[in-house]
Amino acid sequence: MKKIFIVGAVAMVFTACRPSIHVNQNPSAGLADFSNYLAIGNSLTAGYTDGSLTVSGQLHSYPAMLFGQFAVIPAPKGAVGPFIQPLVSGDWGYPGPKYILGMTYNPCIPSDSSLAPIVNTGTSDSINGDYLYASGINNNQINNVGVPGIRAVDYKVAGYAIFAKLNKAPYAFRFYNNVNGSPNDELVHVVGNLHPTFFTMWLGANDVLGYALAGGQGNGNGTATPIVPPYLYNGSDISPLIAFDSCYDLALNTAISTGASGALINIPDITSIPFFTTVPAKGLTLSRQGQADTLNAIYAGYGYKGINFTVGANYFIIQDNAGNTRQAVPGELILMTVPDTSITCHGWGSANAAGVPTPIPNTYVLTTDEIQYIKTATTNFNAFIQYEANIHHLAYVDMNSYFKTLASGITFDGINYSPAFVTGGAFSLDGIHPTQRGYALIANQIISTINAFYKSNVPSIDVNQYKGVVFP
Amino acid sequence: MKKQVLAAAFLLSAVTTFGAGYQLNLQGIRQLAMGGTGVAWPWDASTIFYNPGGLGRMKTIQIYASGLTISPTTAFGNTLANSSAVTQRQTFAPFNFYIGGPIQQDSKFALGLGIYTVAGIGLKWDDQWIGRYIIQSINLNAVCFQPTVAYRVSELISVGAGFVYATGSMDIRQALPVHGQYGPGGSTDDDGTLHLHGSASGLGFNAGVQLKPSDNLQFGFTYRSQINMGVSNGSATFVVPQSLATSFPNTNFDTQLPLPQVATAGVAYRTMEDRLTLQFDLNYTGWNSYDSLRINFSQHTSSLQDMHAPRHYRNTLTPRAGANYKLGKVVSLMAGAAYEPTPVPNGFVSPDLPDADRLVGSVGVSIKPFPRFTILTACEGITTVTRNASYDFGGFSGTYKTEAITLGLGLYYNF
Structure with a gap:
């Protein structure tokens, strides 16, 4: 009998020991009327x-x-x-259809695949x-x-x-x-x-x-x-x-x-x-001096002045609204809609495989x-x-x-x-x-x-x- | 659309300590019943923990065992968002075992071994609670093995020291803010999860001096060193959407979970024809030795980097008081109280360790049915003050209150 009492008392102690925080702060409309x-x-x-x-x-x-x-x-x-x-x-x-994340493959570098937003193929809503x-x-x-x-x-x-x-x-x-x-x-x-x-x-x-x-x-x-x-x-x-x-x-x-x-x-x-901030304006990375020399020679050959490529990160070459082909300057923005393959496969922002300058078109650039x-x-x-x-x-x-x-x-x-x-x-x-x-x-x-x-x-x-x- | 190398950054903020909330002061049943005091008066073989110097006062070899249950619950509320949560009820069972005494009758040398639990609790929040990206559940435990030697220099002074080997484990679960399109568990409502599990061990020592100017007035001073509980090759298991599997590989991790150093001074005074013993202890705990904590993963990706969380803890001074009253030859009653200030300053109060100033009250009974045999029971209640605090590292704030009830039963036998 006494044992049962003790067990009961212990159970009560445990039940009592249940803290809670009162969060009811009386939501009120104050001076506003949110009814409609x-x-x-x-x-x-x-x-x-x-x-x-x-x-x-x-x-x-x-x-x-x-x-x-x-x-x-x-x-x-x-x-x-x-x-x-x-x-x-x-x-x-x-x-x-909306975008979803999916695997995408770089057509120039088939081994290079990554997750990226893709249009969700299928149907659309009405x-x-x-x-x-x-x-x-x-x-x-x-x-x-x-x-x-x-x-x-x-x-x-x-x-x-x-x-x-x-x-x-x-x-x-x-x-x-x-x-x-x-x-x-x-x-x-x-x-x-x-x-x-x-x-x-x-x-x-x-x-x-x-x-x-x-x-x-x-x-x-x-x-x-x-x-x-x-x-x-x-x-x-x-x-x-x-x-x-x-x-x-x-x-x-x-x-x-x-x-x-x-x-x-x-x-x-x-x-x-x-x-506007995802594609960096300074996103052209050259790993070898030879790459920089080649690009410098191409741009010099086409008569562009003031363009200089170096090993490391370079600003992309862009076309501004005045029709000038020039290097982007700090603070300028490349739009996320610029086709990725244009940069990686067709040399946008530098030069293409045929050695022709290919600036990023002004529709993808905020100067x-x-x-x-x-x-x-x-x-x-x-x-x-x-x-x-x-x-x-x-x-x-x-x-x-x-x-x-x-x-x-x-x-x-x-x-x-x-x-x-x-x-x-x-x-x-x-x-x-x-x-x-x-x-x-x-x-x-x-x-x-x-x-x-x-x-x-x-x-x-x-x-x-x-x-x-x-x-x- | 520009392709991305996707690195779903997340916050690994459940970098934890054996903080005040996880430290148990349950190494002796009579001491527990007396508010955690016991450094000055060698009551029984549990003095191996409370003051190794006291072991030199023991007249015979004693074997001591105790088991406890502790049930902590923490409530959380965010008044701004009108939301609240309570941790699930869990019961933990720390234990202690001691054997020790003089190496022979009337010897000044004494030997002993203590096996005691210094940490052994956890918190389990609902899996979907608002703080799940910081912590879902945590479980830390540590048991110490302490071989001890003591020497009674004189009737006034007895000294002792023990080497401490601590072994334990950590287990932490948190959600990751990466939802699966098809869901890790097949549902789009699932978050990713991270489960960290590892064994920990560390070394330290425990030393003390016990002074006995008279039979009725005794003093104790002890120092327990910090113990760095090292976790090596713990397992980090990620459950993430399939497309992120390479970003969050299952890997191993290393970390350190320090147990703080504690210096204690205490006094005990016996009066009323030896019936009433009063004790007063003061613990100075060196929390500030770890300002920050790290988890180092053995494999890194752009998403998975070593984690580092700041913890600017303060040293604390904890007063404790207790009394033991002998009703007769058989029964004694104990009671005590303590005020444990939190080492965790505002801005660092994480829901993995929602620490706050704690009020402790305890009572107990000891019964000595036979001359060599004693049964001890104790009950302790702990409540924190209601604390409104933030965890700036995780951008998380709210109001917390923790309560815990501990029940203990101990036995000892003098040979």
């Missing part, structure tokens, strides 16, 4: 990743993550579901017709108006959806009740019908990105003229500041027209993302001037976004600074993140859009800014519950 949350933006907001739009990407978009955290806050100020996004049909990618997934259901409610490819200036373009579809970005269609019934409708009208209580707006990256992706082939100095006035610009131009300001202002005023509060997210420095245009435009756009946040009393999320932090490398919950392509963990296989974990880091930045500005207590996100790059 709307996300406005481009591909980053849509959940685009690995070079395409997939249903997984959409379900793990940063707006979906934010909604999940806003929904933890109790009614009446917490978010109420469902969170409606115009989902595509699957995980292949829409309209084209949307339900060309039109709004949510059309006619959920009372036309839509919570994520993230349109891949859209610029701030496109918000005032009549018939933008039709124009974009012709340019292989058939995303905007989905947000109209009947695009054929109102072919000249502007996207800003779609936003005007949604009446959010809280919104986030991350627009403007594409106003500089199109220029950069085209290797600086368009107009970068802010004097571009519309191809269809007043606001439809060529995709490879940087949007002029005046057009940017007035269209951004209009989109913003539409979003807040029914009294919504929200957060404006500024534009990161796109020249620090892997798409010092072009980079400066991008940085200047980004700075000016961000100054305007901050000005708008100030005058409308909205939170201003300095994503530009956060990307700078990321560029120098951060460690979060046991994972090192950097802008290194694939291995950095934050950017997906297209080198431009984040991974799910990258989006979660971004969402946490937005949350901390919102909490500070609206005195709210929105819990941050467990980044590790999401995926990084997936390996075969």
Whole structure:
């Protein structure tokens, strides 16, 4: 009997010895009202990743993550579901297939194989017709108006959806009740019908990105003229500041027209993302003096001045927009889209097997001037976004600074993140859009800014519950 | 698209120590019940551990054995992310064995052997918990063999010293942030994993002086040297997606897991017609001898490099107090308490060793049913303060609390 008592007492001692940490911090909305949350933006907001739009990407978009955290806050100020996004049909990618990692083989050096992003052969996803997934259901409610490819200036373009579809970005269609019934409708009208209580707006990256992706082939100095006035610009131009300001202002005023509060997210420095930093400008490695002598002789023979190859790492030979063939200088960027085999098999950046100079074409190069245009435009756009946040009393999320932090490398919950392509963990296989974990880091930045500005207590996100790059 | 040589960098941060959380102060049952005190008063043959000098005071040869169970649990919470976790319940069973005494009746020389557990616990978090890329589970144990010699210089002074051979093992599991398209285990939800397993051994010594100015007032001073537990040819086993198999080859590793040096001073005072003995010990533990730790792999790739984690530990001063009260010829009661400050400063508090200041309380009973035979029992409760701390190397922070219950049973027999 006594023994049983002792065993019982011991069991009680063990049961009592179970520590716990109370983490309930009373999530609250503070001065904000998250009950009807709307996300406005481009591909980053849509959940685009690995070079395409997939249903997984959409379900793990940063707006979906934010909604999940806003929904933890109790009614009446917490978010109420469902969170409606115009989902595509699957995980292949829409309209084209996404990238996956796969083995690739160098045709010049058959033994040289490596893992690299490849287009996932197979099928592509569809949307339900060309039109709004949510059309006619959920009372036309839509919570994520993230349109891949859209610029701030496109918000005032009549018939933008039709124009974009012709340019292989058939995303905007989905947000109209009947695009054929109102072919000249502007996207800003779609936003005007949604009446959010809280919104986030991350627009403007594409106003500089199109220029950069085209290797600086368009107009970068802010004097571009519309191809269809007043606001439809060529995709490879940087949007002029005046057009940017007035269209951004209009989109913003539409979003807040029914009294919504929200957060404006500024534009990161796109020249620090892997798409522009993965292929090094100083990437021509010569191991023998003979190689350097041969190249020097070739370039001298063609009459180029000031080009000198040495043993070791050399800057690639590039063609700049003025038509000059010259060596790249420090700070200049080679685009990730430059075909690998062109460099390894056809001597791009040095000379080909026939002894002819083969500079990297200017469509794959951002020169010092072009980079400066991008940085200047980004700075000016961000100054305007901050000005708008100030005058409308909205939170201003300095994503530009956060990307700078990321560029120098951060460690979060046991994972090192950097802008290194694939291995950095934050950017997906297209080198431009984040991974799910990258989006979660971004969402946490937005949350901390919102909490500070609206005195709210929105819990941050467990980044590790999401995926990084997936390996075969 | 530019081809890549893919090097999935990861953080091998579960580079660990036999830190305060893994050090057990369970080498004697009566001493355990008295808050871990015992350097001044040679109660029984476990003085081989507590103060080798005390062995010179023993009147006869004694054989001593004890077994314990310890069940530690650590809770974690991240208030920012509203998430929490608790380690799985595990029970560990350290043991001790001593034999020793004068080489012959009334000799001033004494010999002894101690076999005792100095570390023997672990933590096991849920495999999917938020800190899995730092640690999923860890298990460290170390048993010491200590042949000891003591010499009673005079009635006042007795000295002793022992050579210490420590042997043990380490076992660490952590997740790697590489998801498989087809999954290492066939599922896309699986992370990669790393399992480090190895045997460790090291050498040191334990020396002490026991002073007995009177029957009722005694002092003890001891020094236990640092023991560098070297792990050589441990096995590092990776489970990663097939395309990364060459980046993370299964290989061997070497590392060092140091047990810190400890200097102890103590006093014991007997009063109330010899019924009540009070003890007070002070441990000075030299944690700062390892500012950083390394794991060296025998094979390297662009993804797999030697790992290095900083650990700026502080030396600590631990006060302990205990009492033994003789109810009669047969039964004694013991009680004690200690305050163990953590050696781990903020910024270095890793979930593989979520150390914090610890409060220790203990009680025990000894029963002497026959003149030469004694049974000892003890129960110790440990709780840490709730600590909000970060592990900057791993970009990880949260609030921790650890609790542990220890139960011990010991027997000794005097020949």
